[in-house]
Amino acid sequence: MNRLFYFSGSGKSKRFAEFLGKELKIEPEDLTKTKNFSANTSVIVFPVYCQNIPDPVVTFIEKLNTDKIAFAATYGRKSYGNVIEEAAELSGSEFIGGICVPCGHSFLSEPDDFEFSSVVKFVERIKNPHKAFCEPSHKDFYADLIPAKRTRIGVKITRNDFCNNCGICETNCSMGAIKNGYTNKNCIRCLRCVTECPQKALEFKTLWFMKVYLTAKRKNEVKLYL
Ligand SMILES: Cc1cc2nc3c(=O)[nH]c(=O)nc-3n(C[C@H](O)[C@H](O)[C@H](O)COP(=O)(O)O)c2cc1C
Ligand code: SF4
Ligand code: SF4
Incomplete structure (x- = not known):
């Protein structure tokens, strides 16, 4: 197969x-x-x-x-x-x-x-x-230097008032890193929760140094x- x-x-x-x-x-x-x-x-x-x-x-x-x-x-x-x-x-x-x-x-x-x-x-x-x-x-050389933590610092996920606690983000997260729209330290910032939230209740924001790195x-x- x-x-x-x-x-x-x-x-x-x-x-x-x-x-x-x-x-x-x-x-x-x-x-x-x-x-x-x-x-x-x-x-x-x-x-x-x-x-x-x-x-x-x-x-x-x-x-x-x-x-x-x-x-x-x-x-x-x-x-x-x-x-x-x-x-x-x-x-x-x-x-x-x-x-x-x-x-x-x-x-x-x-x-x-x-x-x-x-x-x-x-x-x-x-x-x-x-x-x-x-x-x-x-x-x-820096690729293996706490990559997930570096990303968590550079990218923030926030929950807005549209959240109705449906739990879909929790079901979709393969890291066990979110509950009712609030992420924890296991989050790898894959953004799946942001993409799949039916209420558009999750938003992400990149910090300035991340923006500089990404566009250069x-x-x-x-x-x-x-
Ligand atoms: C946490 C994270 C780290 C990333 N690191 C890199 C990287 O090192 N190099 C790169 O070119 N793109 C990087 N990207 C961009 C993704 O590899 C790229 O946009 C990919 O196509 C996203 O696929 P997806 O939408 O299926 O998750 C990163 C994206 C995320 C979310
Ligand atoms: S999927 Fe969206 S609406 Fe549902 S609990 Fe998560 S953040 Fe809230
Ligand atoms: S960004 Fe990815 S790892 Fe983080 S809470 Fe959302 S689905 Fe889970």
Whole structure:
């Protein structure tokens, strides 16, 4: 059985997974909701967080039992670090390909802006799977320096008066980091709660130093590992 999984905060990786799903004729599955961890070939789509793999994705890769695996990382035109290499190592399954796709940054409320044409070779590889070369890349020395805490300081989530305590944010949060619209220290600022709140009761704000960092020196590279 071939399966396509995704993790998504602000919805960009989900939309990219939906695009891949159409090309591959596989229904994308939210990896935070699946109870079945077996597959022949798996594709995992996830966003880059602080040049790292988001924690829920790490946990999922460790549980997944698959013969072959491919990864697609969406990143916000800053840096993708070495997430594909780390994901391939973590999995231990036969690595058949990877891609880092530039798109809008979650914290800048940008459009997705995928370059679909660049994905053709990746899609072809999944259709005709064989072992890929995972070229080593590097991440910045500070990438592993309390990344979630740094993000929590730079990005604030606030609840407004529209909240009706429906609990949907709590159900959707894979980190157990929110209750009735109030986040706690487990929050990784994925923004899924903000995206999914039916009342639009959650808002996020980036602090000035984060804005400076986010808008400086962007890059638009599609990186293929085949
Ligand atoms: C907590 C967090 C950290 C991020 N770190 C990076 C990063 O290191 N480099 C980058 O280019 N984009 C970064 N981004 C942007 C996302 O990788 C990018 O917007 C991604 O497509 C979001 O996917 P999603 O909407 O599926 O969550 C970060 C976004 C978040 C929420
Ligand atoms: S999903 Fe929105 S309305 Fe519901 S509890 Fe959370 S913040 Fe409040
Ligand atoms: S509380 Fe934090 S970790 Fe949970 S969904 Fe919201 S932003 Fe993501």
